[in-house]
Amino acid sequence: MPGYTAAMPSQQCANASLADISICTHGSAKTAKRAGDMLRYSNKHPLQNTQLTRIRVYIAPFFAECLGTTLFVLLGAGANLTFTINTRTAQSAWMSNAFGCGFGLMLGVCVTGGISGSILNPVVAVVFALYRQLPWIRVPIYILAEFIGAFIGAILAYVCFAHSLDAFDGYNRQITSPYGTAGSFGSFPRPFISNGAAFLSQAVGAGMLIFGIFAITDPINFPSRSTTPVAVGLLLTGIAISLGYPAGFPYNAALDLGSRCAAAIWYGREVFTFHQSYTWVPVVASFAGGICAATAYQMFIVTERSLIVVVGSDNGNDFDSEERPEYTSSLSLH
Numbered sequence: 001m002p003g004y005t006a007a008m009p010s011q012q013c014a015n016a017s018l019a020d021i022s023i024c025t026h027g028s029a030k031t032a033k034r035a036g037d038m039l040r041y042s043n044k045h046p047l048q049n050t051q052l053t054r055i056r057v058y059i060a061p062f063f064a065e066c067l068g069t070t071l072f073v074l075l076g077a078g079a080n081l082t083f084t085i086n087t088r089t090a091q092s093a094w095m096s097n098a099f100g101c102g103f104g105l106m107l108g109v110c111v112t113g114g115i116s117g118s119i120l121n122p123v124v125a126v127v128f129a130l131y132r133q134l135p136w137i138r139v140p141i142y143i144l145a146e147f148i149g150a151f152i153g154a155i156l157a158y159v160c161f162a163h164s165l166d167a168f169d170g171y172n173r174q175i176t177s178p179y180g181t182a183g184s185f186g187s188f189p190r191p192f193i194s195n196g197a198a199f200l201s202q203a204v205g206a207g208m209l210i211f212g213i214f215a216i217t218d219p220i221n222f223p224s225r226s227t228t229p230v231a232v233g234l235l236l237t238g239i240a241i242s243l244g245y246p247a248g249f250p251y252n253a254a255l256d257l258g259s260r261c262a263a264a265i266w267y268g269r270e271v272f273t274f275h276q277s278y279t280w281v282p283v284v285a286s287f288a289g290g291i292c293a294a295t296a297y298q299m300f301i302v303t304e305r306s307l308i309v310v311v312g313s314d315n316g317n318d319f320d321s322e323e324r325p326e327y328t329s330s331l332s333l334h
Contacts (some may be wrong), residue, residue: 008076032330055291064115065145066152068108072120073153073259075104080184081161085168097184098240098249106233114230121252122146123290127210130291131298132217150258154185158266173267175274182271185263186256187248187282195281199246202282203289205243206251209236210290214297253283253291 047188079100108235109118117134122143126132158165165173165181174180175188182188212235215221216228240249250256260279263271272279 026105029169061116062141062145064112065119065142066149067147068112068116068118068120069254069258070105070153070156071111072101072108073150073255074156075107076101077154077157077184077259078160079103080273081157081165081181083163084181084184085161095241098244101240101249102233102235102237104233106229109229109232115141118229120146122254123206123210123252123286124213124278126287127290127294128213131214131294146252146254147258150252150255151262154259154262158185158262175267175270182267183248184264185267186260186271187250189247189281190277190280191244191275195276195278198278199281199285200247201243202248202251202285203292205239205249205289206286207289207293208239208243209251209293211293211297212239214294215301218301248282250282251286253286256282256286 050291059295077100080097083096105120108120112118112120117128119128119134119142122139125134125139125142125146129136129139169179169181172179172180175182187202189195201242213232216231216235219225236249236251239251243249257279260271
């Protein structure tokens with residue numbers, strides 16, 4: 001499983017010589033080269049085989065997901081607050097937030113891609129477990145880490161802007177109105193948007209995000225792995241600009257809930273009950289839209305390509321392991 005086994009190779013492969021790498025990696029030249037690079041790096045930077053080291057290796061993906069989501073939320077919320085305070089209105093900050101979230105996601109993927117695969121989204125974790133061989137045991141661990149990371153990121157953003165917010169709203173934290181800033185820490189629909197319309201907007205946006213991520217991590221559609229962070233960041237920015245106006249653009253249950261829980265410390269419990277208890281909408285809609293989009297990609301894109309391979313190569317047997325595309329279960333660069 002690319003992106004995961006590479007981050008934590010087995011003890012057998014870790015102790016192997018360069019000549020044995022091809023055996024450890026099942027004969028794939030691409031994977032063998034990757035493992036060889038890892039082995040050379042480990043020889044230059046050896047770690048003692050202690051209990052503490054083993055614990056660090058096992059918990060590294062959890063902390064990577066937490067850190068990546070923290071960076072994601074910090075940059076997104078910070079961009080939103082900066083624009084809101086500078087323009088003296090909270091009604092038009094969504095465009096700035098779109099770029100801030102895009103850059104935040106790009107940074108999160110860059111920082112954590114080689115450790116956890118840069119999932120950074122519960123919906124991505126679920127659909128990658130369904131269709132991209134991410135182990136299911138990691139899904140709840142990643143979701144918890146992402147929730148904690150979003151909470152920490154929102155706290156950091158608020159602390160950085162606390163005094164600026166005091167000058168902006170006169171010490172009166174508000175959810176809506178021209179001086180409302182709670183939208184920097186969670187999605188809130190426009191007053192004239194019903195929960196049903198907001199659900200549709202969130203589901204379509206999340207579906208577009210997952211469809212785009214599946215295409216970007218598909219080596220046939222998008223073979224250049226080194227540009228993955230930029231592509232994913234621009235993908236989120238484009239969707240946010242195009243579809244984010246009616247109800248925001250979290251498309252991420254952990255980001256919305258974690259940030260909202262942090263916002264409740266200063267804005268009160270109304271952040272959960274506002275707009276007819278809107279809180280459930282972005283959570284359920286993101287999963288509904290994301291799973292539908294992932295299923296559609298597997299059915300109409302991957303299946304079609306597989307049929308072409310089967311028809312053109314006698315059930316695919318004419319292709320050796322080095323010619324077959326290596327599907328990834330992560331957004332990592334490896």
